[in-house]
Amino acid sequence: MLKFIGRRLIQMTFLFFLFLTLVFFLLESQPGDITSQFLDPNIPAQVRQLIIERLGLDGSVWNRWWNYITNFVTGNLGVSFSQYPRSVFDVIVERIPRTLFLFTFATLLAYFIGFTLGKRVAWKRGGFSEHAVTIGGVLLYTVFYPWFAILMILLFGSYLDIFPINGFIDPGFWRNAPFTGNEVFSQLILSLAIAAFIVSATAILARRQEERRTARLIRAVGYPLSVIVLVGFWVIRSEMRPYALDIVHHSILPIITLALIAFAGVMLLTRSSMLETLREDYILTARAKGVPEKDIRDRHAARNALLPVVTSFVLGLAFIIGGGVVTETVFSWPGMGALLLNATVIEDVPVATGALAFIGVLALLGHLIVDILYAVLDPRIRIAGRE
Amino acid sequence: MTGRPTQVTEDQSTQVDPTELEELTPAVEVGEGELPRSLWRVRLRLAWQGFRKNWRLFAENKIGLAGLIIILIFAVMALAFPLLRAVGPWDNDAIYDPVIGYDAPVAELEVVPTRAEVTDPTQQIDAIDAQLWCFGALPGDTCRIPQQPAPPSEGHLLGTDPLGRDIASQLTFSTRAAFLLGLIAALVTVGIATSIGSIAAFYGGWLDNFLMRFADLILLMPLIPILIVMSGLWEINLPLLGVLIGVLNGFGGTAIVLKSQALSVKVKPFIDAARVSGGSNMHLIFRHIVPNVLPLSFLYMMFSVTEAVSLEATLSFFGLLNVDMSWGIMLNTAQSQGYLRSGFEFWWLLIPAGVAVTLLAAGFFFAGRAMDEVINPRLRAR
Numbered sequence: 067m068l069k070f071i072g073r074r075l076i077q078m079t080f081l082f083f084l085f086l087t088l089v090f091f092l093l094e095s096q097p098g099d100i101t102s103q104f105l106d107p108n109i110p111a112q113v114r115q116l117i118i119e120r121l122g123l124d125g126s127v128w129n130r131w132w133n134y135i136t137n138f139v140t141g142n143l144g145v146s147f148s149q150y151p152r153s154v155f156d157v158i159v160e161r162i163p164r165t166l167f168l169f170t171f172a173t174l175l176a177y178f179i180g181f182t183l184g185k186r187v188a189w190k191r192g193g194f195s196e197h198a199v200t201i202g203g204v205l206l207y208t209v210f211y212p213w214f215a216i217l218m219i220l221l222f223g224s225y226l227d228i229f230p231i232n233g234f235i236d237p238g239f240w241r242n243a244p245f246t247g248n249e250v251f252s253q254l255i256l257s258l259a260i261a262a263f264i265v266s267a268t269a270i271l272a273r274r275q276e277e278r279r280t281a282r283l284i285r286a287v288g289y290p291l292s293v294i295v296l297v298g299f300w301v302i303r304s305e306m307r308p309y310a311l312d313i314v315h316h317s318i319l320p321i322i323t324l325a326l327i328a329f330a331g332v333m334l335l336t337r338s339s340m341l342e343t344l345r346e347d348y349i350l351t352a353r354a355k356g357v358p359e360k361d362i363r364d365r366h367a368a369r370n371a372l373l374p375v376v377t378s379f380v381l382g383l384a385f386i387i388g389g390g391v392v393t394e395t396v397f398s399w400p401g402m403g404a405l406l407l408n409a410t411v412i413e414d415v416p417v418a419t420g421a422l423a424f425i426g427v428l429a430l431l432g433h434l435i436v437d438i439l440y441a442v443l444d445p446r447i448r449i450a451g452r453e
Numbered sequence: 454m455t456g457r458p459t460q461v462t463e464d465q466s467t468q469v470d471p472t473e474l475e476e477l478t479p480a481v482e483v484g485e486g487e488l489p490r491s492l493w494r495v496r497l498r499l500a501w502q503g504f505r506k507n508w509r510l511f512a513e514n515k516i517g518l519a520g521l522i523i524i525l526i527f528a529v530m531a532l533a534f535p536l537l538r539a540v541g542p543w544d545n546d547a548i549y550d551p552v553i554g555y556d557a558p559v560a561e562l563e564v565v566p567t568r569a570e571v572t573d574p575t576q577q578i579d580a581i582d583a584q585l586w587c588f589g590a591l592p593g594d595t596c597r598i599p600q601q602p603a604p605p606s607e608g609h610l611l612g613t614d615p616l617g618r619d620i621a622s623q624l625t626f627s628t629r630a631a632f633l634l635g636l637i638a639a640l641v642t643v644g645i646a647t648s649i650g651s652i653a654a655f656y657g658g659w660l661d662n663f664l665m666r667f668a669d670l671i672l673l674m675p676l677i678p679i680l681i682v683m684s685g686l687w688e689i690n691l692p693l694l695g696v697l698i699g700v701l702n703g704f705g706g707t708a709i710v711l712k713s714q715a716l717s718v719k720v721k722p723f724i725d726a727a728r729v730s731g732g733s734n735m736h737l738i739f740r741h742i743v744p745n746v747l748p749l750s751f752l753y754m755m756f757s758v759t760e761a762v763s764l765e766a767t768l769s770f771f772g773l774l775n776v777d778m779s780w781g782i783m784l785n786t787a788q789s790q791g792y793l794r795s796g797f798e799f800w801w802l803l804i805p806a807g808v809a810v811t812l813l814a815a816g817f818f819f820a821g822r823a824m825d826e827v828i829n830p831r832l833r834a835r
Contacts, residue, residue: 084666084667197516204815204822214807410773415686422682
């Protein structure tokens with residue numbers, strides 16, 4: 067398995083450099099160069115030449131390409147035009163956790179809803195519920211996202227007034243706060259990461275047990291433990307708690323919106339994958355043995371139908387990231403997507419391309435995680451790797 | 454199940470009758486120039502037969518049928534605009550121009566001294582507010598204020614937008630652009646993906662490897678951020694956007710799917726037969742493999758249209774495209790003038806454009822899914 071992951075890592079690195087090259091040529095192919103676009107046309111030719119030399123724009127294309135790659139790897143992405151003295155790397159690093167937070171929860175929610183609904187829909191083929199869920203799912207899949215996000219804001223933010231209409235924090239509430247938003251947010255992520263670690267450790271440990279009773283015992287201890295740790299964490303940090311809750315409160319509506327946009331693809335795929343699995347002989351065997359219908363659906367069919375769905379995550383990832391850019395912008399959630407769009411609109415080219423490159427990194431990392439997950443789920447890879 | 458017997462009889466009736474074939478043979482003997490025409494007739498007949506068989510499978514899927522109806526309704530809308538402009542109620546009237554038209558019903562309000570004296574806001578306005586529209590207006594004067602956006606009325610069936618332009622005219626005008634964009638994107642996607650997929654499957658080796666790894670990369674990259682950054686570097690108009698979406702899709706996911714289909718065609722005996730009878734590589738690819746991949750390509754055209762329509766709307770909603778008028782621009786106008794978040798009070802600014810984008814994209818997606826069941830027998834109901 068380690069070998070498998072290692073090989074994947076090498077492939078990813080290669081893909082990453084290919085992507086960086088793509089971004090570089092995107093920049094290269096714009097009409098004129100960066101000096102003709104952003105320098106005052108009245109500036110003397112000598113000064114312009116000096117600037118071009120200082121920026122390294124006078125070298126050959128391959129020189130510039132090499133400069134770009136080495137600079138990217140060393141974290142030098144240039145200086146933001148709009149937030150002048152700050153480096154692009156700095157601006158982006160601040161935004162990454164917020165985007166990851168949004169994506170992680172939206173993805174988990176989307177896959178959970180999509181998979182649960184998809185397997186049920188495939189199981190009861192042809193009913194009214196199938197048509198309703200399929201039509202609803204496709205409409206959500208093809209919906210005009212910014213419009214849908216605004217409708218969600220109008221419904222839950224304006225009319226029902228359950229959630230704040232946009233933003234990351236409530237400025238009035240934070241006026242005299244002893245912490246900055248980023249401090250509280252990093253603590254929030256830390257606590258969630260600890261809880262997530264306990265949950266996944268429990269799941270993996272329980273899977274490895276041969277005996278069902280030990281597995282059940284591990285689960286009975288592990289899952290409540292994660293909740294206790296999470297609650298305990300915020301009991302200790304009680305002074306930060308209201309502020310953390312404010313951030314969570316602001317994040318719920320964007321997460322739900324993004325998940326709703328993304329779940330339909332998962333659902334439709336689970337459905338067709340389930341339909342194929344249900345034709346396999348072992349389903350017939352299970353029926354003949356008299357296995358309860360619910361067990362056939364959840365243990366025999368759904369588990370095998372899961373694999374293509376997990377693989378499809380690569381496709382879904384691009385979809386979710388695209389939707390995330392829109393969601394972040396409409397909800398003014400200050401993440402990478404909103405940064406990318408705003409930087410593009412105000413022509414802050416270094417930040418825009420830097421954010422695009424980092425979104426590419428994000429997509430590749432997501433791909434890697436799914437590959438590992440796939441290896442864990444698929445016994446053909448898991449067992450072959452262990453030997 | 455009840456359709457079974459009729460299906461059999463229909464199959465018999467559409468089969469080429471031996472007597473009809475006899476009718477065709479003399480045509481072949483008349484002269485060599487006649488040969489292609491009669492062959493075309495047989496081909497047409499076969500195509501018609503195939504079409505009818507597939508249509509029956511397609512029509513079984515009610516959702517797909519609904520998708521097709523949605524597409525047809527939009528097609529009618531697209532045709533309605535030039536028709537209504539040429540002969541209908543919108544003829545030679547500048548106020549119905551979707552981009553530069555202007556029409557606003559004028560409200561005549563009585564100017565009263567202070568805000569406290571305004572009893573009926575639809576009839577009266579206080580002297581200070583009045584200065585915004587009628588500079589120098591004094592209490593007792595009448596102030597004429599253009600109403601824009603105006604709610605739906607007889608002249609403007611869907612009201613006017615914040616700049617006083619007719620929404621119905623914008624909606625129908627944009628439909629044509631959406632179809633055009635979808636068509637360009639679909640044709641480019643399928644043109645590239647079919648060639649790439651067939652070539653990669655046919656030659657294999659490093660070419661296949663390179664093209665597929667490249668496709669992986671593009672598949673992994675979210676289109677929206679890439680197009681956003683591109684729109685910052687270039688001026689993107691509708692045809693260019695269609696080509697960009699087509700290129701990115703064509704080299705990406707669609708190529709992978711079509712390649713696997715081409716791979717299954719490549720191992721069929723008729724390819725060997727064609728090779729033995731001396732067909733060149735290009736002949737094998739474009740006359741034998743590509744035609745057998747085309748049904749699946751056509752399916753992916755549908756999905757490509759869906760993607761193009763939503764992408765265009767999203768990008769123009771953020772004002773990133775160089776487009777005069779589209780559904781996305783309609784919402785962008787409402788958003789930038791601050792009417793979008795004020796709730797359903799100005800529903801005619803919020804609903805029509807959003808519903809149009811969603812429905813047209815969904816229509817193509819539904820039709821595509823139904824077509825998938827026709828092409829891919831594994832998905833059919835038992």
